[in-house]
Amino acid sequence: MNPPMLPITNPSASSAMVATTSLTANAATMLIQEHHDETARLLIDGRAVDTKPFLPRASSYTSTGTPVNGSSFYQQRRRRIASDTSLASLTTGGGSRSEYVAHAASETYLLTRLGFKLLRYLGVGYRWITRFLALGCYALLLMPGFIQVGYYYFFSSRVRRGIVYGDQPRNSYKAWGSLLGQQLSERDIIVACIDYRNFPQGTISDMVNDASLGVSFVCNNIAEYGGDPNRIYLMGQSAGAHIAACTLLEQAIKECGEGGSTSWSVAQIKAYFGLSGGYNLFNLIDHFHSRGLYRSIFLSIMEGEQSLHQYSPEVTVQDPNIKTAVSRLPPIILFHGTADYSIPADASKSFAETLQRVGVKAESIMYEGRTHTDVFLHDPMRGGRDDMFEDLVAMIHANDPEALAKDAVAPPRKRLVPEFMLKLARAVSPF
Template structure:
C-alpha cells in the first residue's frame, strides 16, 4: 500500500528543490530559456519518468528513507535484487544536481537497472546548498559510507565488494571524500582501501574550469563560488586508492570532457590505477537518462564489466546471460528520446 504521508513528504521535498534551483538562477538572464528547455526535456521523457517514479514509490524492492546519520537529509534508499543471495556486489550511487538540487531519487533509473542485474544498490541523500557547503556535503557522504560498510551485509550485500559511483556533482563530492579519507585518516572511520572501485561519470573535478561553464548555463558564478572553493588534487599514497574509472561524453556542454581527462592525468601522475573512457557524441545526461530509457546503454555494460572483473571469486557476479530477470528494453520510442536530446539544456 502507498503511504500518503510519505508521498506528500517526498513531493514537498521535490518542490523545495525546484524552488532552490530557481533561486540559484535568479540573477541570470538565461534562466528562463534554460528552464523552458528543461521543462520540454522532462515533457518528452515524462512517460518513462513516471514509470521509474512508480517503481521507486511502490516497489517492495526499494527500501526508502533508511537513516544513516543524525541530520535531516541523512537518509538513504536501498534497491534490492529480484532474487536475493548472500554477498551480492554493492554499488553506492551518489547522484548529482549542481550541489543545489541533488536528491537520492534522481538515481532511481540506475537503481532499477543495476539491481535487476543482481547488484545491491545504495543511494544516500546529502545536504545541498544553501543547507550546507561542500564540507557539509562531504561529511554527510562520509557518514553514509561508514553506514554502508557497517550495515550492508544485513541486506545481503558484501561489504568487501563495494563499488562507489558518482555522477556529475556526485562524482566531484565522492572524489573529494575519497581523497580526504586517504590523506586525512582522522576524517573517516572507514578504510578507502576497502572499496573495489570508484566510478566517476561526467564529473566536474576542476572547479575553477567548471565555474565559467556553469555560469554560462545560468548558475551564477557568485552562487557557485559560495558553495566551494577548491579542486580535487590527489597527493596521497596510491596504494590506498581503489581502482579509479572515469567516463565522460564528448558532447557534454555542462561539464567539459577535459575535466575528466585532467583528473585522470593527475591520478596517473601520482601512481594511482586510473582509467578513462569517452562516449563519442554523448551529452551530460545521455549515459544515465537517455541511453537507459532508449535501451542502448554502453555505460551499464562498462559498469558491469568493471564489477565482474573486480569481484572476489566467491562472490555472486552480475552475469546478464545467467539472469532469471532481465531489465526491460526501450522504455520510449526513439523519436521521443531524440526530441528530448534536441532540447536538453545539459
C-alpha cells in the same frame, strides 16, 4: 529475484530537485555492490526512522553477497538494533498512509522555502530562466520513462524505505539514480543511492560530509541487507562524481592523521567510478558561468575562492604533502561522453592522466557523441544494449565467471520512451 538499489537518506529527505544548477541538481552518488543472495531486495528511501549510531564490526563475515559502490571492505557490522518504526517499516516498504502524507507535506514546505531562498541568489537572469523552462520541456518529454521508473521506485516489493544516516534533512533528487539502480539490480548488484544536502540547504563541505556518512553507513551495515562488505564500489554522476571524489580523497587524508577520527576506510572501496564529472574547479568556473551557473553562486556553493583548491581533486592529488594519502586511493575509472556540454569530457581525461602521473591506477573511457544525460538517462530509456552499463557491469563482475556468464545471456532492456521523444528531449536538454 534480483537485488535492487538502496537510496539512503535521512529524516525529511526530499525526493525532488530544488536547484537547477548544472553542478548540484543533476547528480547522484551511489554505492554499488555485487549480490548473489536472492532474498535481499533493497531500495531505501527517505523517511523519518530510528537514527541510532553505527555499531562495531563483528569479528567475522561469511557470505556470497554483493558490493555496494564502494571498495573492498573488511568485517561485517553487528546487526543494528532497530526500533519498531525503523526495521518494521523496512520489511513492508514503508509506514501508514497518514505518515506518508505528513512526510510529503513537510517535504513540500522544505522545497518551497529552499526554492524561494535560491531565487534570491539567482535574481533575474535569462540564462537560468531559459534553462529552467528547457528543464520543464525536457521532463515532459521523458515523462513516460519517469512514470515507469517512479512506479517501480514507490511500489516494487523490493523497495525498502526508511534507512537513515545522519541527522540533517536533505533535498537532493535520488531519482536520478533510480534507472541505473534498477538496471544493476537485474544483474545481481545492490545499489545504495546516497543523498546529500543541496544548495542553498548546504554547501560543498556539507555535501561531502553527507556523502561520507552515507558511505560509512553502507560499509558498516551492508551485510545486514545481504551484501558482501568485501565487494564495495563507489560511483557518482555529474556533481555526485565530484562530491564522491572529494569524499574519497578527504577520507584518505584523514586516515593519514590529518583530519581526525574515521568511521570507514578507503581500503574498503574496491574501485571508484566517476560518470560525467568535473574534478578541477579552476578549469570549470568560467564554463559553468557561461551556462547559467553564475560565478557568484558557484563560489557560494564552494565556500569561496579560497576553497577551490581543497575541492578540486585533480589539483589536490598533486600536492606532495599528501603523497601517502594519494597512494591509498583505489582504482579510479572515469566515464564521459565526448559531446557533453555541461562538463567537457576533457575534465575526466585530464583527471585520469593526473592520477596516473602520481601513481594511482586510473583510466578514462570516452563514449563518442554521447551527451551529459545520454549515458545516464537517454541510453537506458532507449532500451537494448547500453555501452556504459555493460562496461560498468563487466568491471564489477570481472573476477566472477558465473556472473559474467549470466551477463552474457541477459535479455536486452525494454524501451521506456519512444525514440522521437528521446531525440526531442536531447535537443532541448538544459544539461
